[in-house]
Amino acid sequence: MQIQDHPAAAGTNSGAPVGDKHKRDRQDGDGATPDLSSKRMRPPGVRSIGWALVQAARLHRARTGDRLAKLGLFAGQEQVVQALAAAGTMTMGDLAALLRVRPPTASKTVTRLAALGIVERRAESGDGRVVRVQLTEAGLAKAEAIERIQEEVEAELLDHLDKTDRRRLRKLLRKAARGLAEAAGASGQVTEADAEIEAEDETEGLPA
Template identity: 65%
Template sequence: MDKDVKHPGGKSVGWALVQASRLHRSRTGDKLSDLGLFAGQEQVLQALATSGPMTMGDLAAILRVRPPTASKTVSRLSALKLVERHTEPGDARVVRVKLTKDGKRKAAAIDALWDEVEAELLEGFDNKERKRLRKLLRKAAKNLARLTGADQTGFEGESDDEFEDFTPPEAEPESALAATA
């Protein structure tokens, strides 16, 4: 690329976020393909590994997707024998999804993969910067969730004390902000 070609959103936080997200998704997708999975499928396996069996509606809510999208992904994972669907006794309309033994093994491999990609993503960041970035991204996501009517849960930190060393940007001198940009 020529040196004088400028990205249209060079000073935009949204542009930087989209670019980082695309590159993260690409890197994760490459690693997932080694496990025989496609991007998005890992999120279902991770959600089930973390929360245990759940309804399709609960799964869709956690993933912030529409139920048909969750259902399609679950169908593909079921064909791979990584998840099982069971109707609720007494109400066949309620379908619960759970990991199989193979699904649990795959979820453990995904956790390792996710940790590896996160280490690559955050190389050179100290703990304070990692915490700050996580908090700011959660805040941005919560803002958009509120405006779009999406579920806002899960955007809070693990505890209020987790970010006690965080200094809001408005409290930092301008020169400190410029150094981190």
């Protein structure tokens, strides 16, 4: 008795496994199997301004964070130290407004810095509800080290920008930050420092 061929093999004479047919079906028109790994992968939102801003901020934060870690600080804490170094003493409300963050956020950072002996808090004379913050001697030393770190990272950030581009970028980022602050209800006000810088830009002929 003769044994008949299996239906799946009917019409073939190459003896190739059935799986080879499916492989051939996956081939493109010229007979080559598509190589998905060769396609250029583009992250979602890569063309948005927000995406570019986040990437630049992330890299800037990482570069700053690496250097701050050697001082025993985390990225973000240096902003409080720098603000106090410039102002001498500030209320918690003024500090939060300057940094454009909510008061609880500023308070949490100050608490951590106080535990490190970098800042100290004192109740306002005559009104215990108002708390003023200032740097300790150790905090002043940290402020000087932070300033050097900021100069190093700033030079890396702006290395490919000329003077005009730097002023324009600074101005645009201030406007963007103000818009987000207004949307979040945190603080839409123009600080005195912002007003001074904007006045300087206008004097130098930088377009609004």
